[in-house]
Amino acid sequence: MPEEVYVFTDQTYQRLAAAAIRPLSVTDVLFGRHRVRRHIGAAFQVAGRDRSGTWLAVALIEGEDDEYTVICARYLDEAEIEAVGRMGGRANE
Template sequence: MEEAYRFDERSYDALDAAGVTWQTVQYVLRNRPRVRRHIGAVLNIAGQGADQQWYMVALVEEAADEYLVAGARPLDETEIQAVSKMLERGAS
């Protein structure tokens, strides 16, 4: 089953505050390479947007394979290096 991602008003408010568009979030969620970390009901996905900038998207699992976007932000250089190393090791 393919994952479904949902936005609500709080999602849009959080993205606006971080200066990240919903289109960028969709791009990060749907494209590869990316790093996924699932801890409990929280899913973090790091990947590049169409602008080649690296982003972290935070989601909350509402049901099996259904996620609410909680926020997103650009990664800093240290985080980009860490994500790059994870990708080199085959993390996804």
């Protein structure tokens, strides 16, 4: 199975800084155990928790096969966290 590659551009870092989200939190979500992934065409979304337990949604765009550019990330609200838990993200752990 090929490994997925995640690309962070200058724009990625600018958008994360504007949202007050650390790049390390994004990688925690992307490589985390309990996450929910949704792939729609070239768009890819991953929801999960960073190492502090904070829930995030990360938006990515697929370029080459299995290569994804991180576009942005945001914090999830309580309703979204509950929905992610129902989808298998294990919100209550």
